[in-house]
Amino acid sequence: MVDVGAFIGQIFVIVLLVVLTIFVVVVIFRSIRIIPQAYTGVVERLGRYQRTLSPGLNLLIPFVDRVRPLVDMREQVVSFPPQPVITEDNLVVSIDTVVYFQVTDARAATYEIANYLSAVEQLTTTTLRNVVGGLNLEQALTSRDNINGQLRIVLDEATGKWGLRVSRVELKAIDPPVSIQDSMEKQMRAERERRATILTAEGSKQAQILEAEGRRQGEILRAEGDKQAAVLRAQGEAEAIETVFEAIHRGNPDQKLLAYQYLQTLPKIADSASSKLWIIPSEFTEALKGVSGAFGSKTTDAAARGPRPTSL
Numbered sequence: 001m002v003d004v005g006a007f008i009g010q011i012f013v014i015v016l017l018v019v020l021t022i023f024v025v026v027v028i029f030r031s032i033r034i035i036p037q038a039y040t041g042v043v044e045r046l047g048r049y050q051r052t053l054s055p056g057l058n059l060l061i062p063f064v065d066r067v068r069p070l071v072d073m074r075e076q077v078v079s080f081p082p083q084p085v086i087t088e089d090n091l092v093v094s095i096d097t098v099v100y101f102q103v104t105d106a107r108a109a110t111y112e113i114a115n116y117l118s119a120v121e122q123l124t125t126t127t128l129r130n131v132v133g134g135l136n137l138e139q140a141l142t143s144r145d146n147i148n149g150q151l152r153i154v155l156d157e158a159t160g161k162w163g164l165r166v167s168r169v170e171l172k173a174i175d176p177p178v179s180i181q182d183s184m185e186k187q188m189r190a191e192r193e194r195r196a197t198i199l200t201a202e203g204s205k206q207a208q209i210l211e212a213e214g215r216r217q218g219e220i221l222r223a224e225g226d227k228q229a230a231v232l233r234a235q236g237e238a239e240a241i242e243t244v245f246e247a248i249h250r251g252n253p254d255q256k257l258l259a260y261q262y263l264q265t266l267p268k269i270a271d272s273a274s275s276k277l278w279i280i281p282s283e284f285t286e287a288l289k290g291v292s293g294a295f296g297s298k299t300t301d302a303a304a305r306g307p308r309p310t311s312l
Contacts, residue, residue, distance in 0.1 A: 030062035039070040040106040052106050071106040075167065078117065083125050089136045094175040097124055100168040101159065108163030116162050127154045137176060144171050
């Protein structure tokens, strides 16, 4: 017969070995903790902070050390929902923000604040209301960089003790009420029309100025041309008169020739279209006497010579 006691003893030993094996596996499993890159783990020993685990393989004391949830050490981007903010001129605008922050101290982020993400959101909202509350709507719309800078400084100082570093804060959108948006669009449309009218008027003014300047320059150039032409004509006439005068003196004309030329010039004076009244100068009679005397002397000379003989 089979010994029942020995059989029971064998089963007990097998169960004990299985339990011990499972226990050893659990101990080994709980003694080793692998932390992935860009994460850290906070270790508590008997409920107290003991150390911070770095990425890689880490050894723990089983059943004594406990690892809290891993902390992400990468820079995080959190977009918060739109928040109503009252400006200095009592207008309610809706502003949504984006915060860039990074956990620099896992221990402080674990023990100094219960929920650092919610704390950052609430701090951003209150700081945003304080900053925008001191600005009117136009300043709030045109001073985003200033608002971003003030928010970042306040958040970075407040979250430093929580083991956080706020690197950047951005305002995604500032949405004024619909009625204010319509008024702003009308104002911008009127401003654009005013600028267009001013530019058109300036263009017309410049065109008129340039046209007047062109006419003035044309008149000046035309006057200069007329002046040069008159000077050249006067110089030509002077040279012609001087040439004629020199020719007359070189020819040594007598009184008779001058009287004859004078008589030839008088009809040309009378032919002028602007001559309505013609007065005979006193020199006209003297010229006639000179001409008649010349013809009379020629007749006397011919009579003195007598008739010319004719040949048969």
